[in-house]
Amino acid sequence: xxxxxxxxxxxxxxxxxxxxxxxxxxxxxxxxxxxxxxxxxxxxxxxxxxxxxxxxxxxxxxxxxxxxxxxxxxxxxxxxxxxxxxxxxxxxxxxxxxxxxxxxxxxxxxxxxxxxxxxxxxxxxxxxxxxxxxxxxxxxxxx
Amino acid sequence: xxxxxxxxxxxxxxxxxxxxxxxxxxxxxxxxxxxxxxxxxxxxxxxxxxxxxxxxxxxxxxxxxxxxxxxxxxxxx
Numbered sequence: 539x540x541x542x543x544x545x546x547x548x549x550x551x552x553x554x555x556x557x558x559x560x561x562x563x564x565x566x567x568x569x570x571x572x573x574x575x576x577x578x579x580x581x582x583x584x585x586x587x588x589x590x591x592x593x594x595x596x597x598x599x600x601x602x603x604x605x606x607x608x609x610x611x612x613x614x615x616x617x618x619x620x621x622x623x624x625x626x627x628x629x630x631x632x633x634x635x636x637x638x639x640x641x642x643x644x645x646x647x648x649x650x651x652x653x654x655x656x657x658x659x660x661x662x663x664x665x666x667x668x669x670x671x672x673x674x675x676x677x678x679x680x681x
Numbered sequence: 682x683x684x685x686x687x688x689x690x691x692x693x694x695x696x697x698x699x700x701x702x703x704x705x706x707x708x709x710x711x712x713x714x715x716x717x718x719x720x721x722x723x724x725x726x727x728x729x730x731x732x733x734x735x736x737x738x739x740x741x742x743x744x745x746x747x748x749x750x751x752x753x754x755x756x757x758x
Contacts, residue, residue, distance in 0.1 A: 575758045594757075595689055595750050598735035623757060635758045655758060663732070663750075664757030665690035677691045678756035 543603045544596060544625040548632035549574075557620060557638055567617050567640045571647035573655050575635030577628050585670040589629045590678060595663040596625075606657045614650040616641050621654070623664060682706075682747065684713075690753040695723045703749075711740040713749070729753050 545553075554574070561567060580587045603621055610619060617640045624634040635658070639650045659680045666678035684703045688696045705713060710731050718725050730737050734746040 590756075592757075593689060595687065595732070595735075595752060598732060598750065599757075601735055659755070659758045661755075662757045663689070663752050663755055665753060666756035667690070677753065679754040680756050680758065 540600045540604045542596075543600055543621050543623050544594065545622050546624075546626050548624060548628045548634065549622055549636045550633075553622075554633070554636055554638075557636075561618075561640060564617060564640070566642060568642045569644040569647045570638065570640045571644075571651045572639075573635070573637040573651050574633050575655075577630045577632055577634055579630040580668065582668075582670075582676065585672065585674065587630060587668045588671045589627050589669045590634065591627045591667040591669060591675075592623070592625050592634065593665050593667075594623075594625060599623075599662050599664055602662045603658070606654055606661070609657070610639070610650055610654050613653065614639075614641065614646045615643070616646060616650060619650075619654070621658070623658075623662075627669075682744075684744070684747050684749050686717075687748075687750040689751065692724070692727060692729055692751045692753050695721055695727065705744065708743055709740065710738050710742045710744060713744055714740065717751070724751075727753070 577590050620638040622636040628634045639647050641647045667675050668678045669675045686703045687700045693699050730752045732750040
């Protein structure tokens, strides 16, 4: 059974704080690293992005997240790894991606977080509609 | 064969639906692209990849599965 990575709406600071707290009992860990993706208020032709509405091919996306997880565990010495991605509407300034890796030592988590985030950007079928303040929109493309 | 095709993002805006049954008589992914262009001419100038059974496939791949998806550029993260 594959994990469902998607969470409806923004990922709250409380959720992130609780995730960190849950690791206090795992005393083999010596280093955590966290990546937070935040919705940016991009300006396009004088209009400003106010939110992104995410949709996804969820079955395939969860399969890809699973493969990325497996690859990261193979490549790096990790105790644990958590990935959450928003689905639905997330306002600018709110968090839409939360990646959390833990290892006995720091070097592993620096490399692991970059690997995981880049893989997500390139291979996971998530789509984003950038909604402007006047309700018009454009489709976001990862660079 | 009868395919179930899923559409996402700006592709679904063109097809006006997120999923449909599609009767397909060709062999390869490139044939499917042609068949879809006949039905939806606006797809011809759109950038999209095709997944078969949740795996991306190239134009040369043979269509063997019934679950197909048209995926516009990814924007996750």
